[in-house]
Amino acid sequence: MSLLLPPANPATRPEQVTATLRDYRQALGPGRVLYLLDDSTSMEDNRVWSGPGRAKDLVARSTAPIGPEDSFGVWGLSPGSAANHTELVPFGRPEPGPARAAVGRAPAVNKNARVLDGLRDGLSELRSGPQGPVPRLLVLVTDDEDSADHQRADVLALEESATEGPPVRVVTVSLRGGGCAPDQLNQRLAEATGGRCLDVSDDLATELTAEVARTGTGDAR
Template identity: 40%
Template sequence: ALTADRAADARTAALVPEFLLVSGVGCAKNTRVPRSAEYPSDVPALTPTFVRVAWDGGDRDAAVRTDAVDRFHAWLTGRDGLAAFAAAGFRSATGTGHPLLGAGPADTGVLSAAGPLPGAAARTAVDTALSRYRSANGPGRVLYLLDSSGSMRTRWPGPSGGPGILKQSLGGLGDEDEYGVWGVYDGPGGRHHDEVLAFGHHRRADAERGVDAAARVRDAESDPHAALLDALDTMAGRGADDKWPQLIVYLTDDEDDDRLTGQNLAQVLERARQRKVPVDMVSLVAGSCDRGRPAAAVAEASHGRCLDTADDLGTGLHDEVARVGTGED
């Protein structure tokens, strides 16, 4: 939303799809400062693309579905569909000067013909821009805590298991980033984790092979309270002399949440506020991010994010890690 201050509004540019200046006028009565479209010569035009989506079970009644899709496509690209696009304020994708599809004078703030526009941005240019954006704050550090207790056995194999989701997220990290993986479980001598992947710089393929070789389910419980306290202290120590972005990721099935309640939870929340290292709690079960659950509380106290099976865990965690790292996926 634009600022409510008229003076600030007058010197503020809004980046919006052009057609909204024609069809998105439901709030016109609240407009404080009239706006006119600008057409930068180095910004490519975007052509709407017809995409047919599919889903599990979407192949049922295939002939009927295909017929419906074909008829809708014919309508969109025919006279009635183009009239709907024109009424909404869209332009010609191919005509000289990209004229508005609608006949008659242009609406206020919009040019009838925008003039020549460049072609689509090259993939290499987009990749370069993303790489520069991600590395603006320098390399990042990520410490993964992978619940390796016995209850994880059924949530271990495949791309949707704990190691699989972890490996998917490595695409958000680059060669300059530092990261490592702990396997969290109750070990001998009071240990609460072992080192699955040493903290440091890694090529993605090497890191994935390292996780495959060393990560395994243990016949033991886990102690999220002890593991999180140690992780917060470890990351705070690593970041004491620089301002690299940092993140802790805890992948778990929440089976040992009874050890992250009461005073134990209070201690973790206090340490998280002190250390100021975000913690993303990634749960492989439903409801873990509901208000009042330990995972939600830890994420909130540390200014991290909580993800559970209500989210797309692979994509969600990849995006979170990419905010810290300099990867190119």
């Protein structure tokens, strides 16, 4: 007796994958994305601040998957007048064109970036909104110069706080070689939160945009 096997499913088309991913994101509800941009003068000195494929361009381009119901913002990590950061794009639902223009105009600042403080504040900001399984993404873009002197105890404390409370994925973008070395801040945060560490060995523009697409609901404004 012969057995009749069901017909094989046709190969899944790319547009089906895209639609499935979009439906999945939308089922979770609007996403929340906060960028932490190292705006210290070393970014300019190291020639990773302005221009195609550099810090500000990477941030602006990667906002493309953020949809009209999603929330996002961009903070500079130099301290402001009353905070550990400067709001380049206040967190909320800004119009994308003006938001990208604001990032493009941002100057490098002659102050040290407050990386650990910015990460703590960013985690708090993302967790302060709707509770439940809301997609949350914290993106750090840096040349790592102001991370060199972090005390190990402070890094471990931040790693612990990153895994407490509502989940937040942390994606770190290091604009220097070796920025994702094991046991360093960038890699530890990425591994602890289910995020990623990207450095100059990666296609940064493509990979960062793909990570944001996992959080944004799409249908960009």
